[in-house]
Amino acid sequence: MEAFExxxxxxxxxxxxxxxxxxxxxxxxxxxxxxxxxxRVVGLLGPNGSGKTTLLKMIAGxxxxxxxxxxxxxxxxxxxxxxxxxxxxxxxxxxxxxxxxEMIAYFADFYADFDAALAHDMLARLGVPEDAPCSALSKxxxxxxxxxxxxxxxxxxxxxxxxxxxxDPAAREFILQTVIRAYxxxxxxxxxxxxxxxxxxxxxxxxxxxxxxxxxxxxVAYVTQEKGTTLDAFFREEFRC
Ligand SMILES: Nc1ncnc2c1ncn2[C@@H]1O[C@H](COP(=O)(O)OP(=O)(O)OP(=O)(O)O)[C@@H](O)[C@H]1O
Numbered sequence: 001m002e003a004f005e006x007x008x009x010x011x012x013x014x015x016x017x018x019x020x021x022x023x024x025x026x027x028x029x030x031x032x033x034x035x036x037x038x039x040r041v042v043g044l045l046g047p048n049g050s051g052k053t054t055l056l057k058m059i060a061g062x063x064x065x066x067x068x069x070x071x072x073x074x075x076x077x078x079x080x081x082x083x084x085x086x087x088x089x090x091x092x093x094x095x096x097x098x099x100x101x102e103m104i105a106y107f108a109d110f111y112a113d114f115d116a117a118l119a120h121d122m123l124a125r126l127g128v129p130e131d132a133p134c135s136a137l138s139k140x141x142x143x144x145x146x147x148x149x150x151x152x153x154x155x156x157x158x159x160x161x162x163x164x165x166x167x168d169p170a171a172r173e174f175i176l177q178t179v180i181r182a183y184x185x186x187x188x189x190x191x192x193x194x195x196x197x198x199x200x201x202x203x204x205x206x207x208x209x210x211x212x213x214x215x216x217x218x219x220v221a222y223v224t225q226e227k228g229t230t231l232d233a234f235f236r237e238e239f240r241c
Contacts, residue, residue, distance in 0.1 A: 010038075011071065011074040012036055013036050013037060013038050013073060013156055013157050013187075013188050014034070014035070014036040014070065014071070014072055014157060014188070015034075015035045015036075015071045016032050016033055016034050016035075016055075016059075016069075016070045017033055017068055017069050017070070018033060018067065018068035018069070019031070019033070019055070019058060019065050019069070019070055020032070020065060020066050020068045021051075021054050021058060021065055021066050021212075027211075028054040028212050029051040029054050029209075029212045030051075030211075030212040030213050031068065031213075032051075032055060032068070032209075032212075032214055033214070034207065034214070034217050036190065036205075038156070038185075038186045039185050039187070039188060039204075040188045040204045040205055041180065041183075041188070041203050041204050041205075042188065042189065042190045042191070043191060043192075043193060043196070043199055043203040043205070043206040043207070043231070044056070044190055044191065044192040044193075044206075044207050044209070045192070045193070045194075045196060045207065045209070045231075045235055046209035046210055046239075047210065047239050050209040050212065051209050052192040053090055053161055053192065054212075056087070056161050056190065056192060057089075058070065058077075059072065059077075059085065059087075059157075060082070060085055060087040060089075060159055061078070061081060061082045062087075062089075064077075072084050072085055072156075072157055073156055073157075084155060084156045084157055085155060085156075085157045085158075086150045086151070086153040086155035086158045086159070087150065087158075087159045087161075088146055088147060088158075088161055088163055089161055090161040090162050092142055092146065094134060094145075094149075096133070096134045096135040097133065097134070097135060098133070098134055099130070099131055099132065099133050099134070100123065100128060100129070100130045100131070100132055100134065100145055101131060103145065103149060104119050104123075104130070104149070107119070107153075111153050113153045113154040113155055114152055114153050114154075115152050115153070115154055118152045118182065119148055119149065122148045122151070122152065122178060122179060122182065123145070126144045126148065126174075126179075128141055128144055128145055128148070139166040140166045140167040140168060140171070142166075143163065143164065143165070143166045143167055144175060144179075147160070147163050147164075147175065148179060151179050151180070151182050151183060152182075154184065155187065156186070156187050156188070157187065157188055158183060158187065158188070158189040158190070158191075159189075159190050159191075160189060160190070160191040160192070161192050162192055162193055162194070163180075163191055163193070164195060164198065164199075165194070165195070172195070173198065176198070176199065176202050190207075196231055196232040196235045197230070197232040200220060200230060200231040200232060203220050204219060204220065205217065205218065205219050205220065206218065206220055206231060208235070208238065210239070215238070
């Protein structure tokens, strides 16, 4: 007789429970709760000041919740969870005095999961000169480099805060195809953006935030199939000023 072994499902890649962040009297995030499984590209959408950056910072472990909890692959925020998260912050963070090639070497040294060959390949596809000092690069090219460095890590969870805001519209789709789709199917990506029209074809799910509260967490198909509209049109209608 075969022994019956109950299958214990793996923990979600990300689980947030009642996650709350106050800055003085400002409630930046209010009891945010969500579970994100592996293999999803999730758009984090909402007007200015709705809490997107605050949420990503707490998941990355660079800001601390006022209350509530979160786990990445079952780990509370700490060294284990940070090693599993590849985070692109909203502001440029790398040394402007280094050359692109040196940045790649630096990341390869620092992160055990960094795939330098993949980074070189992505930069070549994106037309970024590796010998250029970062200080000589345009804002859009700096974004391409940062996004490449973050996506060339083999991490389970990628957090991208406004990844393509400074890139020209013609290049956005190419970048999303080249860089975002380079991730592995067992990973997930959460990306915050105002460029809903540009990213919606790449998203599986979306989360809508307003005034720090989650309005909706749903598959994009909920909007395109059940509502018969685009995510961009849905977003504009929802947040009409
Ligand atoms: N360090 C801080 N000190 C005080 N208030 C803050 C701080 N960081 C964020 N806030 C406030 O928290 C709220 C959420 O800000 P957050 O940056 O998370 O929003 P966002 O959705 O990312 O905005 P945007 O789309 O403009 O980038 C805002 O009211 C903001 O002013």
